[in-house]
Amino acid sequence: MGVAGSIWAGLLLQAGWVALADLLCLTDGIARDSRRFIPDPDNTSHLGAETPIRLVLFDWPSAAVASTLAAIFIRALGHVAMDCWMSEILFNFEQFVLANPDVAPIDLGSIGYSGENALAVRGSVREAAYASSGLALEFYRSYNVSAHDAAAYFDRISDLKLSHFHPCNTSSNEFANDVEMRLYGKWTGDWAGVVETDSGYIANCPDGHFWISPACRHNTSECIPVLAAGNGWIVYVFMQWSTFYQIPAAIGISKTWDTFTANVAAFRVLFHWWIPDATFHHLDASMLQLPRHKAQEWAVGNYRSADPQSYIAKLVAHSLGSVAPKVQEFLENFDLDLEVAAAVPVEDVACEWIRKNRARWKKWVPVDTQCFGCVGV
Numbered sequence: 001m002g003v004a005g006s007i008w009a010g011l012l013l014q015a016g017w018v019a020l021a022d023l024l025c026l027t028d029g030i031a032r033d034s035r036r037f038i039p040d041p042d043n044t045s046h047l048g049a050e051t052p053i054r055l056v057l058f059d060w061p062s063a064a065v066a067s068t069l070a071a072i073f074i075r076a077l078g079h080v081a082m083d084c085w086m087s088e089i090l091f092n093f094e095q096f097v098l099a100n101p102d103v104a105p106i107d108l109g110s111i112g113y114s115g116e117n118a119l120a121v122r123g124s125v126r127e128a129a130y131a132s133s134g135l136a137l138e139f140y141r142s143y144n145v146s147a148h149d150a151a152a153y154f155d156r157i158s159d160l161k162l163s164h165f166h167p168c169n170t171s172s173n174e175f176a177n178d179v180e181m182r183l184y185g186k187w188t189g190d191w192a193g194v195v196e197t198d199s200g201y202i203a204n205c206p207d208g209h210f211w212i213s214p215a216c217r218h219n220t221s222e223c224i225p226v227l228a229a230g231n232g233w234i235v236y237v238f239m240q241w242s243t244f245y246q247i248p249a250a251i252g253i254s255k256t257w258d259t260f261t262a263n264v265a266a267f268r269v270l271f272h273w274w275i276p277d278a279t280f281h282h283l284d285a286s287m288l289q290l291p292r293h294k295a296q297e298w299a300v301g302n303y304r305s306a307d308p309q310s311y312i313a314k315l316v317a318h319s320l321g322s323v324a325p326k327v328q329e330f331l332e333n334f335d336l337d338l339e340v341a342a343a344v345p346v347e348d349v350a351c352e353w354i355r356k357n358r359a360r361w362k363k364w365v366p367v368d369t370q371c372f373g374c375v376g377v
């Protein structure tokens with residue numbers, strides 16, 4: 001999983017159990033009192049000797065839609081089980097499986113789309129540039145400062161509040177990641193973009209908050225603001241992209257999720273966006289197309305190609321297959337495309353999708369006559 005993996009791990013940390021709302025979404029669904037529960041002799045659910053299936057809801061919207069969809073089907077069609085989706089994958093999954101073959105969750109395959117990180121541009125900015133000069137801002141080469149003036153379609157860092165951004169020397173942030181800052185210098189040759197301190201290399205930020213790429217270092221008013229999130233998730237990748245492709249970028253790490261989303265919505269900026277996530281769906285954003293991912297380059301810290309596509313799995317408890325084989329089969333078949341993951345509130349989106357896509361999900365539901373070792377669920 002590499003670099004991208006660390007982001008998913010960061011998001012996984014926010015996982016929690018979801019309390020499932022008790023709505024009857026399918027008109028031919030099974031009412032609450034008639035649903036079946038599965039045995040839980042060890043009381044692992046803390047709910048007694050029987051338990052409904054429980055799904056883990058991760059903290060990004062498309063994951064919410066996926067979990068909610070699965071929950072509605074399993075509830076309403078009478079296939080119920082327990083402790084279904086793994087809740088605490090806080091560390092490397094493969095190592096965990098090797099170390100705990102008896103309890104490790106089972107990977108039922110892809111959820112239907114892959115994860116990806118990129119810089120994104122909102123639709124209104126993209127369309128304004130294309131209408132006035134034919135410049136395609138969803139393509140990385142359009143940002144080459146020697147060939148185009150992409151910055152003309154964006155706001156300036158002076159339009160943003162410095163107080164919304166972490167100082168670049170914040171020790172837990174990626175701008176102060178000695179290993180990555182050295183890799184930046186090594187692969188781009190731009191040693192002026194980093195500074196050596198007592199605690200290692202950190203990003204060189206003239207105003208203390210924004211790292212400035214070589215393409216606009218002579219005049220930061222010519223930079224396009226690039227907004228990063230979290231503790232600066234993959235800013236070192238954005239730094240390398242900016243330098244390799246002569247993008248005039250001023251990269252800042254937002255202090256909070258709220259300031260990040262508010263500034264992205266209020267200003268014309270480039271911003272970090274990833275799949276699956278629906279936060280900026282309403283902005284009609286496009287991800288920047290970069291050269292195809294080169295795993296061998298990324299393995300040595302050279303990030304000039306696109307981010308790898310991350311595998312997003314459906315994980316189920318080890319015991320699910322024996323106590324609720326139909327549920328397991330259903331989840332194996334379950335796959336989504338990203339359009340489903342588009343909006344809030346989650347339950348409404350999930351319900352609407354279910355009603356419109358009956359032909360599709362019918363194929364996921366195991367037929368009743370199929371035999372699964374005679375276990376009843």
Ligand SMILES: *[C@@H]1O[C@H](CO)[C@@H](O)[C@H](O)[C@H]1NC(C)=O
Nearest residue numbers: 042043044045046047048049
């Ligand atoms: C199951 O666990 C809960 C909470 O730990 C406890 O209150 C309950 O009595 C247990 N039920 C059984 C049947 O052991």
Ligand SMILES: *[C@@H]1O[C@H](CO)[C@@H](O)[C@H](O)[C@H]1NC(C)=O
Nearest residue numbers: 167168169170171197199208
């Ligand atoms: C970051 O830089 C500021 C301004 O130079 C300084 O006051 C602060 O102590 C530094 N913080 C760290 C963690 O190095």
Ligand SMILES: *[C@@H]1O[C@H](CO)[C@@H](O)[C@H](O)[C@H]1NC(C)=O
Nearest residue numbers: 151156218219220221222223
């Ligand atoms: C910096 O760039 C801005 C925007 O293009 C321009 O108005 C300003 O004159 C430039 N400043 C200098 C010192 O060149």
Ligand SMILES: *[C@@H]1O[C@H](CO)[C@@H](O)[C@H](O)[C@H]1NC(C)=O
Nearest residue numbers: 141144145146147244245246
């Ligand atoms: C940027 O554009 C200039 C001028 O067209 C060109 O010489 C240079 O190779 C381009 N840089 C990249 C990384 O494509």
